[in-house]
Each structure stands twice: as structure tokens, then as C-alpha cells.
Amino acid sequence: MAEGLVRRLRAELDDGGLRGSFLVRDLLTGTELGIDPDLQFPIASLVKVPLAMATLERIRLGELDGATPLEVAPGRNTTPGPTGLTRFRHPARVAIDDLLYLSMAISDGTAADALFELTPPGEVTRMLGEWGLPGIFVRHLVGDLLDTPAERFDPADVHLAHSLAIGAVTAGQGHRIAQLDVTRANAGSARSFVELAQALWTPSKIDPGIAGRVRELMGLNLLRQRLSPDFASDATRWSSKTGTLLNLRHEVGVVEHADGQVFAVAALTESRVPAAVQPEAEVLMARVARTLRDHLRGGAV
Numbered sequence: 001m002a003e004g005l006v007r008r009l010r011a012e013l014d015d016g017g018l019r020g021s022f023l024v025r026d027l028l029t030g031t032e033l034g035i036d037p038d039l040q041f042p043i044a045s046l047v048k049v050p051l052a053m054a055t056l057e058r059i060r061l062g063e064l065d066g067a068t069p070l071e072v073a074p075g076r077n078t079t080p081g082p083t084g085l086t087r088f089r090h091p092a093r094v095a096i097d098d099l100l101y102l103s104m105a106i107s108d109g110t111a112a113d114a115l116f117e118l119t120p121p122g123e124v125t126r127m128l129g130e131w132g133l134p135g136i137f138v139r140h141l142v143g144d145l146l147d148t149p150a151e152r153f154d155p156a157d158v159h160l161a162h163s164l165a166i167g168a169v170t171a172g173q174g175h176r177i178a179q180l181d182v183t184r185a186n187a188g189s190a191r192s193f194v195e196l197a198q199a200l201w202t203p204s205k206i207d208p209g210i211a212g213r214v215r216e217l218m219g220l221n222l223l224r225q226r227l228s229p230d231f232a233s234d235a236t237r238w239s240s241k242t243g244t245l246l247n248l249r250h251e252v253g254v255v256e257h258a259d260g261q262v263f264a265v266a267a268l269t270e271s272r273v274p275a276a277v278q279p280e281a282e283v284l285m286a287r288v289a290r291t292l293r294d295h296l297r298g299g300a301v
Contacts, residue, residue: 002033004133007293009288010035013269015285020199020269022181023190024292027201027254034190034293042185044243045107046193047124047138047252052100052217053131053200055115056210059096066097070114073187082289084108104217107242109142116141121186131205135192139185192268193252197264215239216257218253223278226282228250230290240265247271249281 009182013020021041023034058064072085072092083106085092102111121138128136218239226249232238240253250268267289271281
């Protein structure tokens with residue numbers, strides 16, 4: 001039964017111009033169901049979750065103080081993002097704890113790169129390995145995501161950048177655009193992010209205080225146009241992080257039901273439709289993720 005469902009959902013994704021890596025796991029039983037869950041993708045802003053974990057670990061160890069203010073210069077819009085410090089016009093002093101909030105809640109890229117100045121990408125990858133989470137690769141700053149064809153076109157011609165992104169992929173998921181090449185970009189799979197969610201929501205090598213704070217930050221995520229409509233309700237708590245770059249749309253989260261059931265959900269997708277705004281893609285990826293969850297929740301595997 002599950003095999004037929006996966007075939008049908010993969011076909012629906014293909015009809016909608018999407019390819020994806022999906023995985024839903026019952027965090028209480030370990031039962032899971034997915035679509036190409038080990039397929040690697042560049043992870044865009046999903047990298048801010050392991051960055052938050054690494055920053056909080058260094059605070060726990062006494063290497064950093066969350067109350068320490070950092071100077072953020074104005075006009076630092078070398079880092080992508082429509083909101084947050086990227087758009088500030090005047091110098092600001094922001095505490096490390098508050099940079100964590102901005103990075104996670106509104107996906108503030110400038111806040112994230114201020115944190116990366118304290119804990120470089122290689123150190124974040126090393127810490128993930130120590131926590132038993134080796135499937136996520138952190139290689140570069142968030143600001144590096146700005147150097148793509150999208151920034152070289154007039155806004156009216158942004159579809160051309162998406163056409164380049166779609167057409168430049170190589171066999172084996174290499175890419176002529178470095179930020180979309182899984183061997184050079186920050187990268188991960190649905191499975192690696194479900195493993196991360198499992199480590200945050202159930203006992204693991206991660207300090208319980210750190211896990212609790214990251215869960216709280218994911219619960220404060222204000223970008224809720226993607227999977228949230230299918231997972232948030234009065235009877236559930238949805239905590240997540242999104243990631244977007246050119247034709248990539250991702251979201252990873254955990255849905256906690258009032259009856260005690262808890263599911264980790266990871267949806268990493270790429271579109272072959274050359275358009276920056278694709279609400280239909282958001283709806284489709286959410287419907288696929290929810291269908292997988294519903295199948296598990298119903299007890300059929």
C-alpha cells in the first residue's frame with residue numbers, strides 16, 4: 001500500500017514541476033515513510049538550525065556569552081533577505097541571543113552571518129559530527145547565497161535566473177552555479193534533517209537545554225506560507241525552519257498533536273518551473289508531506 005502511495009505522490013510532484021526529498025517519521029515509534037529521502041539538496045536557510053545549535057553549545061561551554069552585543073554595520077545587504085538587519089540603515093548593537101532569534105524567526109541572513117563570524121562553517125560541521133549528525137554539510141556563509149544569477153538580472157527578468165538554475169544541473173546533482181552544487185554548497189537530505197529533528201525532540205547527545213531552546217526558536221518561525229497551512233491547527237503545534245534559493249523550496253519541522261503523537265517532517269524540493277513566485281508549488285509540497293504524515297498516523301505502512 002505504501003509503495004503505491006509513494007508512486008502516486010512522486011507522479012503528482014512531477015506533474016507539478018517538482019522533484020523532492022521527503023521524509024516523515026513518527027518520533028515515538030520510529031516508523032517512517034518518504035520519497036527519495038536520501039537525495040541531497042543545497043539547503044539554503046535550513047543551515048540556520050545547525051548554526052543555532054552550534055552557537056548555543058558554545059554558550060553552554062562558556063566560550064560565548066549570549067548577552068554579548070555585536071556591532072552590525074548599516075547597509076550590509078551583501079546577505080540576502082527582505083527583512084531584518086539586512087535592511088537596516090544605521091549601525092545596530094545586537095546581543096548574540098537576539099541574533100539567534102532573528103536568524104531563526106525571520107530567517108535574517110545578516111544575523112546568521114554575524115553568528116558565523118563567531119563559529120565558522122567548518123566548526124558547525126564538526127559539532128554536528130560529534131552529535132552523531134554527519135549527513136548535513138556546512139561549507140559557506142549565508143551571504144554567499146547572494147552571488148547567483150538572480151542578482152544579475154533586473155527584477156522583471158528574474159525568471160531568466162530560474163531558467164539558468166533549472167538548466168545548469170549536471171548528472172549526479174553537480175551544478176554550474178556553486179550554491180546549487182551539492183558538493184560545494186551547504187547540503188543535506190530529508191533524512192539528515194529528520195535525524196536532526198529526532199535529536200532535538202527526543203533524548204540524544206545534544207544538551208537538553210540547547211535542544212529545548214532550538215525547539216522554541218523553531219516554534220517562533222514567522223515564515224508560515226509553506227507547510228504550516230497543512231500542519232498548524234488548534235490541536236497541533238508546528239515548529240519549523242524554511243529554506244529558499246532560486247528554484248529550491250524547503251521546510252523542515254515537527255508537528256506535535258494534542259493526543260501525544262509527534263512527527264518529524266522534511267520536505268526539500270526543486271522546481272523546473274522558471275518563476276520566482278510559485279504558490280502552487282508551496283501547496284503541492286505541503287499536500288505531499290501531509291499525505292505522508294496522514295498515512296503514518298493512520299497506522300498503515
